[in-house]
Structure formats: structure tokens, C-alpha cells
Amino acid sequence: MEDDELEGEFILGWPDRKRLTQMTSADAEGRVVYARSPILEQEGLITPTNAFFINAQVQMPEPVYPEDWSFEISGEVDRPFSLTLEELKKMPARTVRAVTECAGNDGDYFAFLEGKSNTKPELARGNEDFHDFVQKYKNANATLEEAQARPSGTNLCSGGEWTGTPLRAILERAGFRKDTAVSVRMVGFDIGTPNAMKLYRAAGSMDADVAQPGAIPFDKALPMDKALDDDTIVAWAHNGDALLHVHGAPARVIVPGWAGNWWVKWLDKIEVADHMVPCYHQTEYFVLGKSYDDPDKTMCMELGCKSIITWPRDLHSPIKTGEHLVRGFAWSGMGAIERVEVSLDGGDTWTDAHVEYSPDKWLWKRWSFLWNIEKPGKYSIMARAYDEAGRMQPVTEANYLRKHFDGIVPSEVTVE
């Protein structure tokens, strides 16, 4: 154990190394409303629940107790119905292990890689003033200047195991109309007013004519194909335990491969529609495009193909000559990662890294590369991933809302 691990904690009465915990921000009553995951310290593939990131677009709703909860399905169906949690659990369940990545995770690296920002975002560690940092980040009354100077969103990504009922089984039980069904509108019971600052910031002007829908529930209209995917489930369990309120209890949707915003929490109702319902968080926010006025904006759907280096990063410099294990995670929005390559010379030459076997196509994989450094100096280390759909990192072009970042961020490391 390294020294800082020996500071440790008492676990079950025994001194032990420190465990992973989130970086949290709480409301005035001390209730956690936002958290980031300590990705650099995570050992295995499943993020422990008390290290999982937490995000909500509008606001955390008051909890609804499982016994008082039911959800309904209606719209383009022959047999609308509503189900309690107990009834939902009686349907055949399925367990899916997948990465949840917020669409905005690592977004500020776009500006860094384009040379538009000199500050290199670092995958934030447990900074002391994390709460203040988040206040600044989420402030709806910020000036445009303040909003544009905000710190970046990193570490909004975790791996989890989810158990629930396939959405397909719920749709079939309701007799959805195959000929007319186009999307499945999933609605949460959280209601709030979207922060217009996010759009002004992206448009680069407070004069932009941005949508201001007022108080709305968080909703998403999932295209039919993805709604019918076997791995799209309505989950009530997370990492072996009942879903926590912050993660959407009593039940939330899991849409593997697609960014976190599709994973509607606090599910209230499902409406099958004969068109793509123009949900705010689908037409105004969570879109890909060149600018706010881009007529070809498209809604964000599956994630790109991505690897990150967890060691060494800039902050680990200086390191010593000798044998080191370069390591990280890799994941894709279109299935399993098949290969990761590493470059130790800033991208001139690439060598295969070792990708550890794991059976879950939607979960990230661990990769590593044994690096024997003979000479001191400055090194630029890069990694790039390939997925089973044949895609190579990076996939996603820079876009004005900075969503779905999957670029290659070099680690600049000094060796002594």
C-alpha cells in the first residue's frame, strides 16, 4: 500500500485502505444532488454505488415511496395499463451491465484540442471546494462571461449493473401498434425550469432567441428500434441493491450505449407516439450541430468510441525511468471495444495495448500497456480505441454544445 492509502479508514471495524467515494454537492438540507465519479482511482469495471456519478437536468424531485408508486403506459397501444412496482417485478427480468456517460462528460476537451482554450481540463479529483465549484457550474444567474469561464464537466461517467424489466416486454403487454408507433415518450416525475444559461453559453450571446419552455417534466422520446432492443430495460435495482432515489427510484430507464440523458429517472409514464415527440431535452438541448443556428442539428443518440488514460496523466509527473503500466478504460456506444492502441511518441507510431476480457458489450473494458522507459525526458502518451462496429476513436466532431466528446487527449508526462 502507498502511504496515503494507509491513512485509511476503518471498514467493518478493521483498518483498511481508502475506498472510492464520489465528489459530492449537497442542497441546503445536506441532501446530495450532484456527484462525480473518481474514475482515476477505480480498479474494476463496476463503479460502487457510493462512487457513482449523479446528475439531474432540472432538479431533484421529492422521493416517492415504492408502495405509493405506479407508472402508466398509453398512446399508440391497444391495452393501456398501469403497474405498481410489485407488478412490474413479476414480469421476466433482465440484468444489463453498462457504462452510463453524461453527454457533456469531458466536453471542454473539444476547446482544448482545437487550441481555443489553454487550460487543459483534468479529470477532477476530490477538490476541497467541490460544492462551490458546482454552484458556479450550475448557476442560472451567471453572466455570459462567467458561464463561459466555468470549470469543465469531467468524471460524469460510471459503470453499473442494472436489473429490471425489458421495455419491449412492457410495450408488447400493452399491445403497441407496430404500424404506427414511432417513438416511446418516457416521462419523469421531476418538474423544473431548464437553465437557459446553458443555451446562451452555447450560442455565445445573451441575445440569442433560445427556447424558454418554463417548468416542464424531464422527458425523452426514444426511437422505436432502440426501445425494442432487448437490453433497454426499466430498472429498479442497481449494483445488487434497490435503486437509490438519486438514481431514479422507484424505477428508471436504462438505454445502453446511449448517453445518460436517455436513461430517464423517476419514471412516471410511458406514451407510445406516432411521431418523434419534440421534447426540449432532445430538440433544444442534447443536440449535435455546428452552431445554435445550424439547420442540420440532430439529436444526440449513441455515444462515440472512446478510451481514456487513467495512468499516467499530467498530474502524475514526474515519474521515474523503469517499467510502468500505462492503463485506462475504453467504451463505445455501439457495442464492445475490440482493440486499443497506444502511442508513446505523440501519435507517430501506435502499438496494440492489452484489452482485458470481459463479457459485457455495453460496459467499458480495462486496457493496459507495459512501458519500459529507458530515457528521461518528456513523453506524449496517447490511446485510441476501436469498437465492434468498426469505428475508430475519435468519432464525434466538435459541436457547439460540446456533447459526446471522444477525442484523443495526450498525457504529457515528464520522466526523470
Ligand SMILES: Nc1nc2c(c(=O)[nH]1)N[C@H]1C(S)=C(S)[C@@H](COP(=O)(O)O)O[C@H]1N2
Ligand atoms: N427524470 C430525469 N431523468 C434523468 C435526468 C433528469 O434530469 N431527470 N438526467 C439525465 C442525465 S443528463 C443523466 S447524465 C443521467 C444521470 O444518471 P445518474 O444520476 O443515475 O448517474 O440521468 C438522466 N435521467
Ligand SMILES: [Mo]
Ligand atoms: Mo447528462
